[in-house]
Amino acid sequence: MNKHVSPKMNRRAFVIGSAAVGAGLAIGLDLPFGGPAVVRAADGSPEIGAWVVVRPDDTVVIRIARSEMGQGSLTGLAQLVAEELECDWSKVTTEYPTPGQSVARKRVWGDFSTGGSRGIRSSQDYVRKGGATARVMLIQAAADSWKVPASECTAARSVITHTPTGRTTTYGKVAEAAARLTPPADVKLKDPKDWKLVGKGVLRLDTADKTTGTMVYGIDVKVPAMLNAAIKDCPVFGGKLKSYDEAKIAGMKGVKKVVKVGDTAVAVVADTWWHAKTALEALPIVWDEGDNAKVSSESIAKWLAEGLDNEQPAYVGNKNGDVKAAIAGAARKVEAVYNYPYQNHATMEPMNATALYTADKCEVWCGTQNGEAAFAAVLEASGLPAEKCDVHKVMPGGGFGRRGQTDYVRQAVMIAKQMPGTPIKLLWSREEDMAHGRYHPITQCKMTGAFDADNNLVALHYRLSGQSILFSLRPEALQNGMDPAAFQGVAQSGEAAFGYSVPNLLIEHAMRNPHVPPGFWRGVNVNHNAIYMECFMDELANAAGQDPLEFRRKLMGNHPKHLAVLNAVAEKIGWSKPAPQGVYRGIAQVMGYGSYVAGAAEISVTDGSKIKVHRIVASTDPGYVVNPAQVERQIAGSFVYGLSALFYGGCTVKDGKIEQTNFDTYNSMRINEMPKVESVMVPSGGFWGGVGEPTIGVAAPAVLNAYFAATGKRIRSVPLRDQNITFA
Amino acid sequence: MANLTINGKTFTLDVEPDTPLLWAIRENAGLTGTKYGCGIAQCGACTVHIDGVATRSCGVSVAEAEGKKITTIEGLASGKTLHKVQEAWIAKDVPQCGYCQSGMIMAVAALLSEKPKPTDADIDEAITNICRCGTFQQVREAIHTIASA
Numbered sequence: 005m006n007k008h009v010s011p012k013m014n015r016r017a018f019v020i021g022s023a024a025v026g027a028g029l030a031i032g033l034d035l036p037f038g039g040p041a042v043v044r045a046a047d048g049s050p051e052i053g054a055w056v057v058v059r060p061d062d063t064v065v066i067r068i069a070r071s072e073m074g075q076g077s078l079t080g081l082a083q084l085v086a087e088e089l090e091c092d093w094s095k096v097t098t099e100y101p102t103p104g105q106s107v108a109r110k111r112v113w114g115d116f117s118t119g120g121s122r123g124i125r126s127s128q129d130y131v132r133k134g135g136a137t138a139r140v141m142l143i144q145a146a147a148d149s150w151k152v153p154a155s156e157c158t159a160a161r162s163v164i165t166h167t168p169t170g171r172t173t174t175y176g177k178v179a180e181a182a183a184r185l186t187p188p189a190d191v192k193l194k195d196p197k198d199w200k201l202v203g204k205g206v207l208r209l210d211t212a213d214k215t216t217g218t219m220v221y222g223i224d225v226k227v228p229a230m231l232n233a234a235i236k237d238c239p240v241f242g243g244k245l246k247s248y249d250e251a252k253i254a255g256m257k258g259v260k261k262v263v264k265v266g267d268t269a270v271a272v273v274a275d276t277w278w279h280a281k282t283a284l285e286a287l288p289i290v291w292d293e294g295d296n297a298k299v300s301s302e303s304i305a306k307w308l309a310e311g312l313d314n315e316q317p318a319y320v321g322n323k324n325g326d327v328k329a330a331i332a333g334a335a336r337k338v339e340a341v342y343n344y345p346y347q348n349h350a351t352m353e354p355m356n357a358t359a360l361y362t363a364d365k366c367e368v369w370c371g372t373q374n375g376e377a378a379f380a381a382v383l384e385a386s387g388l389p390a391e392k393c394d395v396h397k398v399m400p401g402g403g404f405g406r407r408g409q410t411d412y413v414r415q416a417v418m419i420a421k422q423m424p425g426t427p428i429k430l431l432w433s434r435e436e437d438m439a440h441g442r443y444h445p446i447t448q449c450k451m452t453g454a455f456d457a458d459n460n461l462v463a464l465h466y467r468l469s470g471q472s473i474l475f476s477l478r479p480e481a482l483q484n485g486m487d488p489a490a491f492q493g494v495a496q497s498g499e500a501a502f503g504y505s506v507p508n509l510l511i512e513h514a515m516r517n518p519h520v521p522p523g524f525w526r527g528v529n530v531n532h533n534a535i536y537m538e539c540f541m542d543e544l545a546n547a548a549g550q551d552p553l554e555f556r557r558k559l560m561g562n563h564p565k566h567l568a569v570l571n572a573v574a575e576k577i578g579w580s581k582p583a584p585q586g587v588y589r590g591i592a593q594v595m596g597y598g599s600y601v602a603g604a605a606e607i608s609v610t611d612g613s614k615i616k617v618h619r620i621v622a623s624t625d626p627g628y629v630v631n632p633a634q635v636e637r638q639i640a641g642s643f644v645y646g647l648s649a650l651f652y653g654g655c656t657v658k659d660g661k662i663e664q665t666n667f668d669t670y671n672s673m674r675i676n677e678m679p680k681v682e683s684v685m686v687p688s689g690g691f692w693g694g695v696g697e698p699t700i701g702v703a704a705p706a707v708l709n710a711y712f713a714a715t716g717k718r719i720r721s722v723p724l725r726d727q728n729i730t731f732a
Numbered sequence: 733m734a735n736l737t738i739n740g741k742t743f744t745l746d747v748e749p750d751t752p753l754l755w756a757i758r759e760n761a762g763l764t765g766t767k768y769g770c771g772i773a774q775c776g777a778c779t780v781h782i783d784g785v786a787t788r789s790c791g792v793s794v795a796e797a798e799g800k801k802i803t804t805i806e807g808l809a810s811g812k813t814l815h816k817v818q819e820a821w822i823a824k825d826v827p828q829c830g831y832c833q834s835g836m837i838m839a840v841a842a843l844l845s846e847k848p849k850p851t852d853a854d855i856d857e858a859i860t861n862i863c864r865c866g867t868f869q870q871v872r873e874a875i876h877t878i879a880s881a
Contacts, residue, residue: 212822215826215827217834276760278759402831404864637866641866644866672775672864675855675860676859676860
């Protein structure tokens, strides 16, 4: 804002930049007669603060910095702004500021990162203030025009009323004047009990285009004169590209260029992607696979198993009492070893990005969960400064954590940089996407529980061995080498706290980092920690001869919120009454992303190997529920994602490469395998938790515990397909 | 060159006969509503109607599709009047990321034209598309809503 730029030039530059995908917002500066600068949107309508644009026809444009990827945050965030703004919801539309615009304005829209179930909870405060600020300014502008005190005016559904006289005006009519006012220094937010729009399951704002084929995903971006690229990166992580024989594909139809991408990959650029992919498959490539080519799932498993040995070093994440002494002096102990594999995000839309590089500008169009991280990748790969770069976010065909990474953005820019002036759309084949994921980390866990003579649990030792995500992706977040996130769901305190009190407790992590790159996969470390802990809780209950629910309850007295969701699920599934004939139940609870969740499943099992899931009940306490319809969908979707991984998932390593290549070897649940999920929302208020991820933690253990109830057999290894167990 | 009849229009496309129909639709005809998900006819994101039958267009060549009536998601509505499946999808807020939904909607439209009142078992058998977001219960609910209208 304090930069002296020509408004017209600035606006035109942004309009050109965003025209290719038909959307986006333009920023123009308007410096009238001294007062505060008015910032204008593409169509000339004024901003009333950074979050709200009001058009003369009363349409309200709400800016959304976080990414929509199907989870519904775009609608939820708009609800939060609109609640405070008191605007007409039927006239609300949204737009994404670009990261470049945000950086140019001192990050006025805050963090763009959309992961860790943070979309709403980490921005609810300032976006609500954005709505409230705009409301105060609009009311003030109306009051000024009537020459009455603002305190005599109220606003509802975009209409401002001067209460004593009954005069009215609308937001659209006073927007120009409001935009010229100095924003109030502080605004008071509504008490949640007064919310009218927040808490309602209103329809999403972005549905219609998804039903007609008109929604633009990254794969659909069209830029004039664009070419298409297909890429192959060394299938062994850490390996390099040695050589390729370009002459062999020289005459192939549509091929324009073959380019090296960094030290590890080669791409074919062609008129169409189909031509690029066909030529790439025909291209002889020699890889320098390096030492990692010796690594296999077996060698990784062996290495991790060594970490379960108490003599090996480990980081302590949660501890009280003296576990070793308590176990040594116990009347009885129970021990089990579990493991959880690598998982691929397998978003429906494979990774892709479109880049246009010229000597003085680099623009990228892509689906991303983190516009600012993508922007940083563009700067780095292009070598251009921030003011010459931008990222235009389009709808991602799924994220689940994968699109928080920027490898595909960087590649697109590296290719485009070798063809200045030509827009390049880089699309990964599904096979490339399976081979170059950022995989859910691999772990094993050895648990030991000890009882006194009266069957009270006196000690619990939880020893995790395996990969750290932060070690690979955010080493600066390690604490003296320890990955605090490794203890998600079993942590001492915080947003993923352990829900049980055990007099002697030791939870530790022997970090082992294989060469396969890990990533944040929906639910992240909650996934395996919840399986290990909740299945072992069931083992302990069984060993103590107690009901799994009652056994847990006795350990949860100091964890009332954990207990409340567990009780809610137990009540809804009817735990106190017997299940139908031939049907068996399992239950689980965990805390993650600031929310408390529990799940219960009813299943039947045929021949010990065919599972039919009849019912799933899930409860959540995220503090506040902004849009119950969308929360319900996130809960149900978490079960589909979590159970797909349990039954069909698992990425294995052979010769240093991932073996699974497509949905035939990395399958996903279909409609016939998935029952209706009955969700119970018990928001207790006073805190803001996330909803996109925590529920996935209870999906697998609820079903695994039900399987034990049905068969008496304990499954301690994922995926089930390895044990020839599948859906009925 | 190939002549394809898509959504009632004839497209003369510079495309090899062995090109998968999916890519001819997306890249040569420029209709990007039909999505690429796997390329091996597993996920259903590329489902179109060929002579009224729901078909995974990544597994059909241009040569095989010539002379047949192809309908994509863009051709499902009648002018500005949405197909009843699209209407139900909006009313029931079915899509999450939406990427699989073009294929899902085409599969459901074909099912309903064959069986206007499908049972749950009919749905289980006919709808085999992958949705990684997990919209299945909204899909099922929306189908039943259409069937009972």
